[in-house]
Amino acid sequence: MGIKQNIEELKSKIPSEVTLLAVSKTKPLEYLEEAYKAGMRDFGENKVQEMAKKAESFHDDVRWHFIGHLQSNKVKYLVDNVHLIHSLSSISLLNEIEKSFGKANKIANTLIQINIGREESKSGILEENLYELIEAIEKCNFVSVKGIMVIIPIGDEESNRKYFRKTRKIFDELKEKEYKNINMNILSMGMTHDFMTAIEEGSNLVRVGTGIFGERNYNLGGESNE
Ligand SMILES: *Cc1c(COP(=O)(O)O)cnc(C)c1O
Numbered sequence: 201m202g203i204k205q206n207i208e209e210l211k212s213k214i215p216s217e218v219t220l221l222a223v224s225k226t227k228p229l230e231y232l233e234e235a236y237k238a239g240m241r242d243f244g245e246n247k248v249q250e251m252a253k254k255a256e257s258f259h260d261d262v263r264w265h266f267i268g269h270l271q272s273n274k275v276k277y278l279v280d281n282v283h284l285i286h287s288l289s290s291i292s293l294l295n296e297i298e299k300s301f302g303k304a305n306k307i308a309n310t311l312i313q314i315n316i317g318r319e320e321s322k323s324g325i326l327e328e329n330l331y332e333l334i335e336a337i338e339k340c341n342f343v344s345v346k347g348i349m350v351i352i353p354i355g356d357e358e359s360n361r362k363y364f365r366k367t368r369k370i371f372d373e374l375k376e377k378e379y380k381n382i383n384m385n386i387l388s389m390g391m392t393h394d395f396m397t398a399i400e401e402g403s404n405l406v407r408v409g410t411g412i413f414g415e416r417n418y419n420l421g422g423e424s425n426e
Contacts, residue, residue, distance in 0.1 A: 350364075
């Protein structure tokens with residue numbers, strides 16, 4: 201395993217103000233431990249149960265990010281250990297988060313996931329429905345929105361840059377407004393193959409899985425967003 205070297209190489213490329221999120225979905229705890237030893241504290245998972253299980257038996261000072269498609273009936277399993285939910289994508293999910301976190305008297309930190317490429321296969325809210333969601337967010341008591349997350353369509357660098365720019369524009373527009381419960385600080389975009397372009401276009405959180413842990417075994421599942 202070259203996990204430590206991978207992380208060191210990534211850190212040398214990524215500006216220090218950009219958060220490197222280690223996407224550890226499908227990977228066993230020994231791999232996460234290697235990353236932890238190399239200094240990583242932010243880990244990303246896309247399955248609720250897998251994240252809860254890992255959180256139970258791993259270091260307490262880890263920040264767990266939920267980056268997968270989130271079903272309403274699973275929100276309650278996130279309450280105890282999630283640091284940031286990257287995939288707030290509908291009003292019904294928002295209401296479930298408000299309810300589950302409210303019960304525990306905790307604030308849910310979230311990012312709005314935008315389906316910037318308008319792909320049917322991907323979750324995320326469409327731009328034209330954003331303001332309806334924002335209105336609902338303003339009525340919440342237990343939800344805090346910290347920024348935006350996108351998974352862009354597969355494409356070449358030019359296409360990637362176009363989607364990152366489009367997202368950045370929305371991010372900047374929302375940042376200027378004053379909405380209750382919304383503070384635009386985190387722009388979560390960029391993965392193993394496009395994170396440098398994403399950073400050039402304003403990303404301050406990149407989600408890297410393969411580039412740290414190596415290829416995933418697709419037969420074991422885990423790719424619910426792709
Ligand atoms: C799996 C996944 C990643 C990491 O993808 P890599 O190409 O392995 O870096 C990032 N973001 C999300 C939402 C994912 O599901």
